[in-house]
Amino acid sequence: MVTVAVAGGTGGIGRAIVEAIAEGGKHKIIVLARKSDEELAARLGAPIIAVDYFNVLELTHTLEKHGVHTVISTINMRTTEGEPPEIELIRAADASKSTKRMISSEWGIPLGPEEIEKQVQVARKYRAKAAMEEAKDLETTVVYNGYFLDYYVGPQIKTYLGPATLFVDVEHDAASIPGDGMTPVVYSHTSDVGRLVNASLDLKKWEPETYIVCDKVTLNEFVQLAEAAKGTKFKAVYDTVEDLKAGNWTDLPGQVAALLLVNGAFDLKPETTLNDMFPKIKTSTVKELLEKAWKNFSGGPSARATIDQRILGILLALLYTSLRSVD
Template structure:
């Protein structure tokens, strides 16, 4: 049994991680949030409001509750959120009770990304956390690397688990916008499976420095072929060179059009540009030790099974 706190456990991936840990019925679960709320009132999860600008207050909460493991699921889209995570690490590192920490990674292998020229806005924040952890060598840390969340490849459930846009395929409209010639391989994992693997990893005796959580691994052309086979129809596929993507020539996927009301078109195109260029230059073909091998009892959903489920076919 571990006493685990999930920072940012109130929404999206963090909420799924909390739910998955609760479902194991093995651990005491705490959530760190910027604000007090009663969203976990019906469960045994205890939520603590913390001030991420004052690391000592975080240390106090962790020590008072004898928390030994902290999983960060903070959103890292802004400098403010990144600073919050750096202060979280400071608070964790100075606590006498916390032995293990996972920074909010859940995507690319950022140490590999840092070796290439790639305009990835949050890279600076991801690397800052990895560097900050070096100040606390006795704290065991793990990077959970998941590739692209599979949730982006099909229509979301109602209510959605995380905010998505359509990227590379739009199965509802039988359309695809593929970077390069489609031969690049990508790693993709559904958020529900990411959460189940993270929850199961709490019971591992040792944490490697990085682990890959693998839902499915396919070439982009295979992604289209799987989607076409599930839909039973040919897709209208546009291939774009990296030069075209860099120049802002982004294939519009129709499912994104109603989303512009919440996420303006330039932002949707910016996210698509980052993801698709990253795929074309091989950054989603992530290699390394698989957490799947350490936790064979967690069986992740394949892209094919996910598409059948999300399209209700």
């Protein structure tokens, strides 16, 4: 048993990971946040420790005080409130005498340096990667899990991610597909990611990059599965690559997201995955979750996001990281 600290563990993918570790029952867990919340801590089954993320000495002391062996960061790397404290957390974990491992905040797809000027969170992640490489006494990794399936099946299926629509609007029977729709996309649900991350805590060695691939389908296949689950025909519109490059795209996707998809950025092809390492952990497929969420769904638009929320969700989704909470 080790003590695990999850930074940003009160919401989003962080909360899913906290719940998975708590349910696993093998490791002790604490949540790092900007403020404490006793009521939420009771529901999580884990104490919430208030920290100043930007005070490396104080943060180091907190990790040592609680005997934290492993830090898992789900810090919001796309925040508009200045530089996120990921580098400070890495430095504190490296300085902590008790801390030996850290998962830095990624939770999406690997993007090359050519995306640094296009997406602010990519530049931040590259700076965090440099900080990890400078660490002297810290084993580190990042987790790539593709696109979160939660966005298409919540709130019918429990999730802590906010509303977002990317390419397919299941509720309104619509799809806006970049290219020919034949490029595969990796999908994973946060609950499965949490269980696999919990299992990875027992690995003797981590690789610098960790992959989770719960399912992989093309957008055409995704739409067909959604149509079958709902028993309805979707209105699908296709945007050519030429239109996307010219900045002309249909309502749902964004240009950057669409071009990345048609270029295969979501088609993860790792040599091994946590799914391979832990075959007894059965994860959900796109088909299973779409059917569970939509086959007998009787709610209307009010049961999900408002239009304003959806617009905000689209913009956030285009930044390619899960909607993660930093407290």
